[in-house]
Amino acid sequence: MPSEDLRKHAEDVLSLLGNDLKTPVNADDIKGQLERFLEYGVPLNQAKQTLLKKYGASASVSTQALEITKLTDLQPNLRSVKIIAQVVSINPKDITVKGEPRQIFSGILRDETGSVSFTSWHDIQVERGDVVEIGNAYTNEWQDAVQLNIGNKTQIEKRDKDALPKETFEPTKCSINKIHTGMGALDIEVCILELQKKDVEVNGESKTMFHGVFGDETGKIPFTAWHDFKLKEKETISLIGGYVKSWRGIPQISFDKDAKVKKVKKDGVSIDKIPERKLRMFEVEEQSGLYDVSVEGRVIEVQQGSGFILRCPExxxxxxEGECQIHGSVDGVADLRVRCVIDDGSGSVSAIFNREISEMVLGKTMDECKEMEPSALMDLMKDILFAKVFSLKGNTMRDRFGTRFIPHDVEKVEVDVKKDAEELISILSNGGI
Ligand SMILES: [Zn+2]
Incomplete structure (x- = not known):
């Protein structure tokens, strides 16, 4: 996109923010961030929406002005939502509400900007493939993703296919590093790195699903297939169709019998040929969740809640004080964790080390930590971690508290202090950073 157009969009964001700014920001900053979003294949509307949220505007500012809300612009807790979308899937589900059996309908809707899961509390008499206009619906948040709800006061009207732009029906050709939650149908070529078969119960019926990990030259992503495509590990396939869903905050590809899967004749990409996806913190902060990426940064804070803890067994x-906020007084299960903020100059994440990683980093077992005074343990953690550089590999997720990094692998990076200082001096003597 030309620079002056981006500038216009940046000014647009600023004017929508109005006096609602949480932190001061200027048009150049906004423009720079929009540029990065676009580089990562995030649709413009979604990028603008994210920045509006980041700098403090209430969701209503940007969505109420539009008569029809695009799916990518949906936020949790909106009322009177109006959309036009195609029904990608719809399935009845038997549930029990206050002891009474009820049938609800759930599925996926899409437009040219993305897709959204929906739940209806009655039979809305639409079929897969129908294009519908839905008025007076509402949204909430379910498993870290926006969900559209169709209630008694929601109006549904069937529309012609041309009510939506034709790119709605075309899959998006992309690589794994460009995939984000809420994308419409995909067109990708990937290698199957891991594959497992699992029998699960869905609505009282037993179903076989396949889950695993896809990889390409740009990264990895988990997947779930609800149909037996005779997938085999190490094979490269072309997948057309399928959707990106968020599962526990991390994007994954989900596809069923409607997807087109074709084996591609190619030497399988082996697991060790998939490059490590090393990201700067700002890139991590911009995504709602990432699978198997690595970052490097300095610990700038060891947070409260780090150390020896007891968890609710349920x-x-x-x-x-021995109580779970949900289950009350219970026999706690011992655990050890470290929560710290790691910064690389471009941004920061809050990392949570599990017991195994905490023991490794601290050089002490959980039982040894349990014997220590909590304040002495805190001091030890600060000594070992504070201002030190670590490299982390793992998954990230973003929630209302910020971006969390859950590493499966942590390594201390030995920094050459002298070389660091020399570099800094040379930058400074060349006229500033
Ligand atoms: Zn509990």
């Missing part, structure tokens, strides 16, 4: 929440 829900794994941390106990406060």
């Amino acid at each position: 829900c794994k929440r941390m106990l406060l």
Whole structure:
């Protein structure tokens, strides 16, 4: 996109923010961030929406002005939502509400900007493939993703296919590093790195699903297939169709019998040929969730809640004075964790080390940590971690508290202090950074 157009969009964002700014920001900053989003294949509308959210505008500012909301612009907790979309899937589901059996309908809708899961509390008499205009629906958040709800006051009207632009029906050709939650149908070529078969129960019926990990030259992503495509590990396939869903905050590809899967004749990409996806913190912060990426940065804070803790055996929440906020007084399960903020100059994430990684980094077992005074343990953690550089590999997710990094692998990076200082001096003597 030409620079002056981007500038216009940046000014647009600023004017929508109005006096609602959480932190001061100027048009150049906004423009720079929009540029990066676009580089990563994030649709413009979604990029603008994300920045509006980041700098403080309430979701209503940007969505109420539009008569028809594009799916990519949907935010949780909106009322009176109007959309035009195609029904990608719809399935009845038997549930029990207050002891009464009820049938609800759930599925996926898409438009040219993305897709959204929906739930209807009654039979809306539409079929897969129908284009519908839905008025007076509402949204909420379900498993870290926006969900559209169709209630008694929601109006549904069938429309012609040309009510949506024709790119709605065309899959997006892309690589794994460009995939983000809420994307419409995909067109990708990937290697199957891991594959597992699993029998699950869906609505009282037993179903076989296949899940695993896809890879290409740009990264990895988990997938779930609801149909037996005779997938085999190490094979390269072309997949057309399928959707990107968020599962526990991390994007994954989900596809069923409607997807087109073709084996591609190619030497399989082996797991060790998939490059490590090394990202700067700002890139991590811009995505709602990432699978198997690596970052490097300096610990700038060891957070409260780090150390030896007890967890609820039912829900794994941390106990406060022996009580779970949901399950009350329970026998806690011992655990050790470290929560710290890691910064690389471009941004920061809050990393949560599990017991195994905490023990490795601290050089102490959980039982040894349990014996220590909490304040002495905190001091030890600060000594070992604070201002040190670490490289982390793992998954990220973003929630209302910010971006969290859950590493499966942590390594301390030995920094050459002298070389660091020399570099800094040479930058400074060349007239500033
Ligand atoms: Zn609990």
